[in-house]
Amino acid sequence: MITLHHCLSARSFRPLWMLEELGVEYELKVLEFPPRVRAPDYLAINPLGTVPALFDGPVRMTESAAICQFLAARFSPGAMDVGVDEPDFGPYLNFLHFGEATLTFPQTLVLRYRHFEPPERRQPQVAEDYSRWFLARLRSLEPLLTDRDYLCAGRFTAADVSVGYALLLAKHLGLHEQFKPAVRRYWQRLEQRDGYGRAMQAQMAAAEAQGISTTPAPDTR
Numbered sequence: 526m527i528t529l530h531h532c533l534s535a536r537s538f539r540p541l542w543m544l545e546e547l548g549v550e551y552e553l554k555v556l557e558f559p560p561r562v563r564a565p566d567y568l569a570i571n572p573l574g575t576v577p578a579l580f581d582g583p584v585r586m587t588e589s590a591a592i593c594q595f596l597a598a599r600f601s602p603g604a605m606d607v608g609v610d611e612p613d614f615g616p617y618l619n620f621l622h623f624g625e626a627t628l629t630f631p632q633t634l635v636l637r638y639r640h641f642e643p644p645e646r647r648q649p650q651v652a653e654d655y656s657r658w659f660l661a662r663l664r665s666l667e668p669l670l671t672d673r674d675y676l677c678a679g680r681f682t683a684a685d686v687s688v689g690y691a692l693l694l695a696k697h698l699g700l701h702e703q704f705k706p707a708v709r710r711y712w713q714r715l716e717q718r719d720g721y722g723r724a725m726q727a728q729m730a731a732a733e734a735q736g737i738s739t740t741p742a743p744d745t746r
């Protein structure tokens with residue numbers, strides 16, 4: 526069975542959302558954030574201390590966008606996956622990686638320099654600059670999403686999960702108020718999906734069952 530190591534609403538939410546969309550059986554292990562401080566035993570599982578870590582038999586993966594691609598190809602060919610012979614194969618891979626490399630990365634600087642660092646090390650200018658940087662990167666989605674429901678291939682795919690997580694993180698950071706109309710509607714569409722709702726419920730239920738706090742400290746979210 527698949528095992529997913531996860532922290533509430535961290536990037537490991539991407540594979541969790543995928544698993545719920547796909548209806549694949551899995552075991553969810555929830556950790557306090559950040560695991561390298563609050564769950565040091567986890568370093569034996571992933572020496573980087575980061576989540577996600579996903580195990581599927583002999584397969585071990587620690588990159589959330591790659592895990593989305595893996596799960597889609599393995600469990601959902603022609604649906605959440607986009608095949609090499611489809612015209613949107615290239616855009617699919619591009620959006621899948623755009624979600625992490627271009628949309629999530631700048632937000633981690635906002636998280637770090639507005640919330641995680643002790644007050645004397647916070648950098649309001651860095652946080653402000655990278656908030657703007659993130660919002661500017663959304664600009665390329667706005668014209669695209671005015672006349673379609675999902676990013677590519679005419680259907681909901683793993684690429685929407687990758688980009689959707691970046692929009693969820695933006696919501697946690699309060700940046701979603703600045704989404705333009707098409708991106709705002711797209712985000713609402715994603716949030717209303719049953720798979721998204723089930724993933725939210727699954728992380729809360731697992732956290733409660735495993736004695737993990739469901740009210741993150743303000744300095745960690």
Ligand SMILES: N[C@@H](CCC(=O)N[C@@H](CS)C(=O)NCC(=O)O)C(=O)O
Nearest residue numbers: 535536559574575576577587588589
């Ligand atoms: N590129 C990786 C990044 C993984 C990552 O940095 N995860 C964060 C949570 S969103 C983490 O575990 N941080 C804890 C730490 O850096 O100690 C991915 O997409 O999975």
